[in-house]
Amino acid sequence: MKNLFAQAHKMTREIVNTYGDVDYKVQFGFCLAYLQKEEEEKMQMTQLKGTEKQVAYAEKCREKMIAKMEKEVKEQQARISRLPEGNAKASRVQKVEILTKAFEKFLETETNAGNIIHWSQFGILAVLENQKYI
Template sequence: MKNLFKEAHKMARKIKAKYNNVDYKVQFSLCLSFLNKKGDTEMEELKGSEKQIKWAIDIRKDLILFVDELEKIKMERIKNEDYKIKDMSKGEMTERCKRKFERIREEIRNIESAKFFIDNFRYILEHNSLDKKAFYINQKLKDSQFTKESRNWTLLQGETQAPHRLKKNKDYSISYEEAKKIAKEIKFSDNWTSEIKENVIEIVKIFDDAVKQATNTEYIEKTVEYIIETLIQKNGQFYRNGFADIKKKEIENYKKIESAERKIELTYLLFKKGVEC
């Protein structure tokens, strides 16, 4: 696999030599972004048993998605001026942030050992909430020898230092009805996850009926937010982590509850727990 940083520097130097007025740092960042998109799926082939490789691929994918989310949060903080570095402009901080997170992603992509991911990061798959993932990653990196051997892991540890401050950027452009349509289009390859998703959708239908009958609107708005975040998930692990306990029997009992307000409250608690686990 090509070293993205070396290749980006090489491209930036050529452009700088041709156009002297180009800002090298900005050009390097643009080249790095281009190479990153171009080689987004280019990762080292994992080594290990068939079972190990399959498991490690899921872990690696989740770890990179986690890093992507951290980057989005940092970018938003820079944009809103919640994060500042002395004597650096907003543009300079943005480019610095991009370079930092690409270094972290490249470190992850370059690992060949399936066992490494399983031994060190397997429990990331058990959490849906960003702050719980961050706490787990931070604790793992704090005492690991490989963190001391690579500055890139130290950079990731620094970004997970205060997990309670991490607020995931939600896509508020997606409406409730759009989220329900998206959920119908998302298909999972295994029967278990598909069944969990169908059970979740059944709960959503019961919730919708309860909303029509309810006189008290407490919990409704927040419940809808949690439902939207759930229904747009393309990662089956999200459903397995947060909603595996929903069975047909529980759904039938749920339907029998007479109070619409109680149904709404229970739906709120169910989705809150599922999203934040």
């Protein structure tokens, strides 16, 4: 919870510095609510099945996969932002959206801890293609 407040303050400061005329307390409330909702969504991931050790390790692997996916999306968005407006940019945006939705579906439907552990060793795109999510 302490980390959540620190993140909310950081987000609020960035917004205040960017836009200037913003009520800090109100914006802090918005940022905190946003981050809390985000945390709740992470907590509602599919319950994994397997032995206690498998589930514990698979949860760590799943978190690493999520971090990799978030990093990949950020990198793609940075590349997209440098592209001129047009079909190429729209196509890339669409690909990122498809990839993100496929990964979310994968996380929602995969319950086997052993599979998560196995697939965490591969690239996310390879996993999604292999399992017919995209």
